[in-house]
Structures are given as C-alpha cells and as structure tokens.
C-alpha cells in the first residue's frame with residue numbers, strides 16, 4: 186500500500202486554485218483584448234472581454250485576501266519563512282539542476298518544503314501579481330495611462346514563460362508531475378515527497394515525535 190503525506194492544507198489549496206483559475210482567465214481575456222485592439226475591431230465581444238477581465242481582476246484581489254485573513258495563519262508564516270530562507274544550498278541546487286542534463290553524477294542538495302526553483306517561482310508569481318493589480322487599477326481609473334499599460338503588458342509578457350514552465354513541471358515533466366495531487370486533495374506519495382523535499386519531511390517527522398512527547402507528558406501530569 187502507498188503511504189501519503191499532507192503537502193498542502195485546505196487554506197493553501199484554496200489560495201493556489203483561486204489564483205490559478207483567475208490568473209489563467211485574466212491571461213485569456215487579456216490576450217483576447219490585445220487581439221481586438223490589434224485588429225482594430227470594436228463591438229460586443231471586445232466589451233464582454235473587458236468586463237470579464239475586470240471581474241476576474243477584482244476576484245483575484247478580493248478572494249485571496251479573504252483566504253489569507255481567515256485561513257491557516259501558522260501555515261502562511263511557515264511558508265514565508267521557508268521562501269525567505271534563500272542561501273548557499275539554494276544556489277548549489279540551481280547549479281546542480283542546470284548541470285544534471287549534461288553530467289550523470291551530479292549531487293542535488295536536499296530541499297525544504299519548497300526547492301530553490303519553487304522559491305523563485307513563488308517570488309515571481311507574487312511580485313508580478315501585485316504589480317499587475319496595481320497597474321490594472323490605475324489603467325481602469327485613469328483616462329490615458331500609457332506607462333501603467335506598458336508595465337501591465339510587459340509584466341504579462343515576462344511572467345507567461347515562467348507560468349508555462351510551472352505548468353510543464355506540474356503536468357508534463359515525468360519526475361515532478363506526481364505532485365499534482367497536492368493541489369487537489371493535498372496528499373502526495375510519501376516516497377516522492379522524501380525524494381524531492383527531504384528537509385521538510387525530516388522536520389515534519391521531528392515535529393510529530395515532539396507532539397507525541399508533549400501529549401504523553403500531559404497525560405502523565407493528569
């Protein structure tokens with residue numbers, strides 16, 4: 186029988202999936218608007234895309250904020266701590282991953298809950314989403330916002346290949362696609378998790394032992 190571990194709590198899954206759906210729908214409606222602008226077509230279809238883009242934009246700002254405020258605060262802090270802890274091991278991880286396709290005996294350092302590539306993607310996704318939100322609001326509220334429109338389009342063009350890379354790793358790449366269940370029911374194969382996130386798995390095992398000690402201490406005090 187396969188053993189599984191909980192990789193993402195319901196708060197984390199809701200956050201990811203709300204951002205995922207809205208971000209992709211914003212990309213599709215945004216590209217549609219560019220098509221209508223380039224082909225100089227005006228009409229109901231363009232108007233519909235503009236309204237849909239605004240609705241998904243508002244949802245992308247409001248729903249994650251609600252999930253953040255009412256979600257599992259401990260897990261946000263833990264994730265932020267892991268992402269901000271970027272050191273030599275992460276640099277070694279990047280170098281060894283770059284060399285892996287060319288050299289067979291490369292030693293890839295163990296990763297925490299997120300490896301260096303994931304930490305980079307989290308930072309890119311967060312910073313680009315915030316800048317798209319800010320420039321999006323300015324474009325919506327201002328008559329001629331050339332610079333914000335330029336930044337809004339530029340950030341979209343830059344983040345799209347990174348998103349394509351993320352989707353490739355999640356859905357196609359043989360070694361990593363097993364983890365896709367983490368955004369559905371939160372569970373992943375324990376062996377897969379130990380191979381990809383050994384530091385995180387060791388930390389969780391230590392925390393479980395400590396919890397058991399605490400529980401038995403409390404029992405013996407009663």
Ligand code: HEM
Nearest residue numbers: 192204205208209303306307310352355356364365367368
């Ligand atoms: C079809 C689209 C997408 C799929 C299938 C997908 C899938 C996944 C999966 C499976 C994970 C967890 C990986 C693990 O267990 O380590 C993940 C994590 C994550 N996703 Fe997505 N995702 C998609 C779109 C997006 C979008 C649009 C964003 C944000 C703009 C996003 C941001 C993130 C972030 C920040 C993480 C945590 C870091 C990481 O694990 O890479 N994802 N995604």
